[in-house]
Amino acid sequence: MTSIVSSWVDKEDWKFFRCGRRHILFEPVGKLSCSRGKLLRVRNKNTRQFSTLSVEEEQRFVREFFGAILGLSYLPQTKVVSVSAEFLHKLSQSLYSSQVTHHHLPEREVDDSCTAVIVVDDLRKISSSASVTEQLFCIEWKPKYVLLPRSRLIPLPISKYKYRYYRCNLKQNVPEESNLKSCYHPPDIFSFETDRVRTAFVSLLRCRSKYLQLLHPIETEPLASSILETNLDILVEIIRKEACLLMSLRKIQQLDILDYYGAKLALEKLHILNECTDLEKLERRVYEKTASSGWLEEELEYLNGHGDIIFHSDEEEEQTKMQWCLDKDSSKLEESFHRARSYLLSLSSAELERFLGDFLYSTIMKDCSIIITFKASEDSDFSSSDKWKTLSMGQRTYYYSISIIDLEPKSLKKLNTWLENDEFLFLSL
Numbered sequence: 513m514t515s516i517v518s519s520w521v522d523k524e525d526w527k528f529f530r531c532g533r534r535h536i537l538f539e540p541v542g543k544l545s546c547s548r549g550k551l552l553r554v555r556n557k558n559t560r561q562f563s564t565l566s567v568e569e570e571q572r573f574v575r576e577f578f579g580a581i582l583g584l585s586y587l588p589q590t591k592v593v594s595v596s597a598e599f600l601h602k603l604s605q606s607l608y609s610s611q612v613t614h615h616h617l618p619e620r621e622v623d624d625s626c627t628a629v630i631v632v633d634d635l636r637k638i639s640s641s642a643s644v645t646e647q648l649f650c651i652e653w654k655p656k657y658v659l660l661p662r663s664r665l666i667p668l669p670i671s672k673y674k675y676r677y678y679r680c681n682l683k684q685n686v687p688e689e690s691n692l693k694s695c696y697h698p699p700d701i702f703s704f705e706t707d708r709v710r711t712a713f714v715s716l717l718r719c720r721s722k723y724l725q726l727l728h729p730i731e732t733e734p735l736a737s738s739i740l741e742t743n744l745d746i747l748v749e750i751i752r753k754e755a756c757l758l759m760s761l762r763k764i765q766q767l768d769i770l771d772y773y774g775a776k777l778a779l780e781k782l783h784i785l786n787e788c789t790d791l792e793k794l795e796r797r798v799y800e801k802t803a804s805s806g807w808l809e810e811e812l813e814y815l816n817g818h819g820d821i822i823f824h825s826d827e828e829e830e831q832t833k834m835q836w837c838l839d840k841d842s843s844k845l846e847e848s849f850h851r852a853r854s855y856l857l858s859l860s861s862a863e864l865e866r867f868l869g870d871f872l873y874s875t876i877m878k879d880c881s882i883i884i885t886f887k888a889s890e891d892s893d894f895s896s897s898d899k900w901k902t903l904s905m906g907q908r909t910y911y912y913s914i915s916i917i918d919l920e921p922k923s924l925k926k927l928n929t930w931l932e933n934d935e936f937l938f939l940s941l
């Protein structure tokens with residue numbers, strides 16, 4: 513993918529919109545009509561040490577890999593645009609305006625060593641021509657850690673906790689054992705049963721989780737939560753209708769048969785744990801990948817063939833693993849870990865590299881966001897399309913659109929951080 517030089521991006525004035533850890537987003541002030549309905553996504557300088565690929569290479573991977581598996585209509589349209597250092601400097605300066613610096617947000621500074629930015633559809637807007645958006649709701653849900661790990665490659669004592677607790681709960685509040693039970697239970701969503709899906713979202717709402725947010729209309733708490741709650745039935749129905757997409761997403765998350773510690777072992781075996789150049793070469797190979805629509809099922813079948821590394825996902829094995837944890841049967845957990853470790857160390861470099869690739873695809877998918885936009889269908893000018901689907905509920909019909917964002921490559925250079933996070937979360941229980 514080659515970036516295009518745009519004649520309008522640097523002529524628009526952009527103001528800070530939001531940021532994550534890796535990108536800073538800007539929205540147009542509205543000087544030019546062609547910028548309507550667009551956002552600018554710019555790399556954050558503070559995470560530069562983790563990027564192996566260029567902006568263009570990352571976007572190509574997202575499109576040709578995840579786009580092929582999930583369907584391109586589920587990805588927001590993006591364009592990579594070449595910009596001058598001067599333009600990036602101007603954007604950077606705009607972040608120092610008083611309004612922005614007062615926010616308690618991750619450290620941000622535009623990476624002015626980049627030569628390209630991403631222009632992406634603003635998913636809070638219906639279309640670039642639509643001016644009225646008051647009837648529109650836009651929700652962001654982060655389907656993080658919806659699975660318990662199935663890898664045997666988790667050492668004690670972390671395995672005792674990791675096989676039992678959903679990490680998403682632990683991250684929000686590290687509570688008493690009794691509280692854990694009443695928390696958000698992600699498998700409820702993936703049951704696609706109305707009541708269970710609803711219960712899961714209500715739990716997220718009640719604990720004011722940052723994994724469920726209202727993006728439009730912009731309201732502060734508690735109004736934002738009350739708007740979310742009022743629209744929960746529509747959200748639940750959309751989730752049920754999109755079961756196929758969500759199951760694909762969950763399956764990609766399941767490619768994680770190495771888990772973090774297994775990834776460390778695999779890199780050690782490949783002798784590239786501390787070798788930055790070799791690590792970058794490996795990542796390039798992983799992210800050169802394109803996928804076909806059947807890729808995911810084939811890959812899962814391949815991984816399932818490595819029974820010494822994984823607990824199979826059938827219920828009986830799940831119960832066994834859980835029972836070992838509940839009985840505090842450390843010897844069984846240890847034996848299982850050592851069996852997997854010896855098996856892993858007997859594998860070829862090509863196999864280890866394939867597992868590492870799958871681990872990275874899964875890690876990306878565990879951190880994506882789903883943006884759901886919907887509106888009642890009173891607008892007669894509006895019609896359904898690939899992007900806008902209809903949903904009938906009682907007497908009312910809605911249009912909705914669902915997009916997956918934040919699918920850029922992650923780097924194995926973050927492995928130590930991931931391992932430390934594990935220790936921090938699970939040892940503090």
Ligand SMILES: O=P(O)(O)O[C@@H]1[C@@H](OP(=O)(O)O)[C@H](OP(=O)(O)O)[C@H](O)[C@H](OP(=O)(O)O)[C@H]1OP(=O)(O)O
Pocket residue numbers: 531532533534618654656683875878879922926930933
């Ligand atoms: O590891 P976690 O669970 O803390 O996830 C990080 C996210 O924290 P969260 O759980 O959503 O509060 C974190 O989200 P925030 O920016 O803190 O909202 C990032 O998405 C981070 O990814 P990256 O470093 O930008 O590639 C995420 O890191 P990865 O582990 O996905 O690399």
Ligand SMILES: Nc1ncnc2c1ncn2[C@@H]1O[C@H](COP(=O)(O)OP(=O)(O)OP(=O)(O)O)[C@@H](O)[C@H]1O
Pocket residue numbers: 530531532533534535536537551553588632633634635636652727879881917918
């Ligand atoms: N196309 C979009 N339309 C509307 N809002 C968006 C869009 N893309 C991102 N956002 C909002 O901006 C936030 C940050 O964007 P993004 O996820 O791209 O940042 P990031 O730094 O890549 O994230 P992370 O820290 O998770 O790696 C998102 O969580 C979402 O709320």
